[in-house]
Amino acid sequence: MKPELPDPPDLPDPIADVLKDTADEARVRRLWRGIEARRASPRRSRAPALAAAVALAAGVLLWIAWPRASAPGPLALAGGGALSTMDGPREVLLDDGSRIVLEQGARVEPLQSSATAVTLLLARGRARFEVQPGGPRRWSIESGVATVEVVGTVFTVERGVGWARVEVERGVVVVRGERVPDRAARLARGDALTIGEGEIARAGEPAGAVAPSRRSRRGRSRRASRLPAARASRPPRRARTPRRSWRGRTRPAARAAPRRPPRSSSAPWRGTTTRRRASPPSPSGAWSSTC
Amino acid sequence: MEVLPPRDGVGDAALVERALDGDRWAMEALYRRHVSRVTNAVTRIVGRSADADDVVQETFLVAFTRLSELREPAAFRGWIARIAMNEVRGRLRKRKWLRRLALDRDEGDVSLESLAADDASPEVRAELARLDRLLASFDGEVRMAWMLRHVEGWSLDEVAAALGCSLATAKRRIKDATDRIDAHLAGRSR
Numbered sequence: 001m002k003p004e005l006p007d008p009p010d011l012p013d014p015i016a017d018v019l020k021d022t023a024d025e026a027r028v029r030r031l032w033r034g035i036e037a038r039r040a041s042p043r044r045s046r047a048p049a050l051a052a053a054v055a056l057a058a059g060v061l062l063w064i065a066w067p068r069a070s071a072p073g074p075l076a077l078a079g080g081g082a083l084s085t086m087d088g089p090r091e092v093l094l095d096d097g098s099r100i101v102l103e104q105g106a107r108v109e110p111l112q113s114s115a116t117a118v119t120l121l122l123a124r125g126r127a128r129f130e131v132q133p134g135g136p137r138r139w140s141i142e143s144g145v146a147t148v149e150v151v152g153t154v155f156t157v158e159r160g161v162g163w164a165r166v167e168v169e170r171g172v173v174v175v176r177g178e179r180v181p182d183r184a185a186r187l188a189r190g191d192a193l194t195i196g197e198g199e200i201a202r203a204g205e206p207a208g209a210v211a212p213s214r215r216s217r218r219g220r221s222r223r224a225s226r227l228p229a230a231r232a233s234r235p236p237r238r239a240r241t242p243r244r245s246w247r248g249r250t251r252p253a254a255r256a257a258p259r260r261p262p263r264s265s266s267a268p269w270r271g272t273t274t275r276r277r278a279s280p281p282s283p284s285g286a287w288s289s290t291c
Numbered sequence: 292m293e294v295l296p297p298r299d300g301v302g303d304a305a306l307v308e309r310a311l312d313g314d315r316w317a318m319e320a321l322y323r324r325h326v327s328r329v330t331n332a333v334t335r336i337v338g339r340s341a342d343a344d345d346v347v348q349e350t351f352l353v354a355f356t357r358l359s360e361l362r363e364p365a366a367f368r369g370w371i372a373r374i375a376m377n378e379v380r381g382r383l384r385k386r387k388w389l390r391r392l393a394l395d396r397d398e399g400d401v402s403l404e405s406l407a408a409d410d411a412s413p414e415v416r417a418e419l420a421r422l423d424r425l426l427a428s429f430d431g432e433v434r435m436a437w438m439l440r441h442v443e444g445w446s447l448d449e450v451a452a453a454l455g456c457s458l459a460t461a462k463r464r465i466k467d468a469t470d471r472i473d474a475h476l477a478g479r480s481r
Contacts (some may be wrong), residue, residue, distance in 0.1 A: 015422075016331065019442075
């Protein structure tokens with residue numbers, strides 16, 4: 001049989017009767033010296049610094065936790081769904097209010113789509129882009145020989161084999177490419193630019209308004225002869241009267257222009273002259289105006 | 292250091308009046324008269340000597356800074372206890388937050404067991420250690436009330452005044468703690 005353990009001892013009340021005094025003389029003196037020192041040099045209030053720190057922390061937390069509902073994601077179709085390869089004829093409405101109209105035979109492929117940028121490749125054919133002005137994304141249209149950069153405007157891009165054409169109906173675009181004069185051109189409302197194999201045409205300007213490089217001038221006629229395929233894919237041309245080149249020769253208009261834009265009465269860019277450049281006229285048969 | 296007059300010679304009220312006139316001796320007299328009671332209570336409740344030192348210093352610093360706010364100079368004893376318990380409460384709250392953020396992992400260096408008198412028996416020490424563990428699991432307000440009453444031996448009125456609660460609340464907190472301690476001891480003895 002196990003021996004019964006005694007009950008634990010009852011502690012006195014108050015228990016302090018069995019405890020040591022914690023306020024010995026040394027501690028009392030030390031504490032008093034501390035009190036006097038702090039009274040002599042009162043500690044500056046930490047409240048303002050603390051409040052600033054709390055406000056800063058709250059701001060950071062708010063910034064982190066704030067719902068980003070208004071932040072746009074990748075560009076999507078107006079009815080929902082991700083952007084994918086589009087074949088014409090088709091009209092595509094996008095969730096930012098922009099619109100793309102693809103004509104028969106056109107194909108547009110999305111290369112990049114984010115909250116701040118969208119890049120589309122016009123693989124072939126002709127497409128009209130109505131980009132919502134003031135939108136959050138920077139738009140770029142790749143057309144093989146040139147890149148069209150735009151913020152908010154209406155323009156058309158047409159792509160053939162070895163050439164492309166940009167027509168601006170509203171707003172401003174910047175066209176970049178190796179074959180663009182100075183590698184970049186700014187097109188405003190009514191402007192059109194054709195970038196071909198050694199050929200550049202700007203609507204609304206007389207032939208020779210845009211100066212190609214010397215090298216391109218030299219090889220222009222040669223390269224122009226390599227354009228039949230491009231011409232074949234273009235809209236039919238209107239018969240034109242012979243024109244005189246800057247060399248004083250008469251040349252057929254069909255040879256002068258690498259392509260001619262479609263002549264629809266609704267095209268506001270047609271026949272307008274917006275700018276002139278004080279540059280040498282272009283050689284015959286190399287490039288021409290569409291006005 | 293100047294010799295302080297006997298306790299009954301000058302009352303708290305007179306010392307407070309003199310301290311209000313900038314009498315440094317009166318301030319030290321007030322400090323020495325009450326520091327032992329305050330320091331013992333604060334040290335045993337807070338459980339860390341360094342924190343307790345801060346609390347005691349802050350308590351008297353606040354008291355001397357706001358001495359003019361004391362409406363009844365004779366009530367300095369209860370007033371300083373109230374300030375001390377407010378400081379303790381703030382310190383425990385701060386420690387709680389730091390522990391939640393894993394910024395405070397220090398264990399206390401002061402416990403009832405470590406403060407046992409030199410002549411305390413091993414059984415008493417064991418009982419104090421058991422009480423330490425039990426009190427550590429109590430809510431701060433409950434622990435403060437129980438310790439002021441049964442460790443420090445303050446009256447119920449003093450406990451209520453120091454904690455800034457009603458007498459009924461103080462009694463209820465003390466009873467809650469006592470019941471839990473009794474239940475624990477009963478369960479242990481079975």
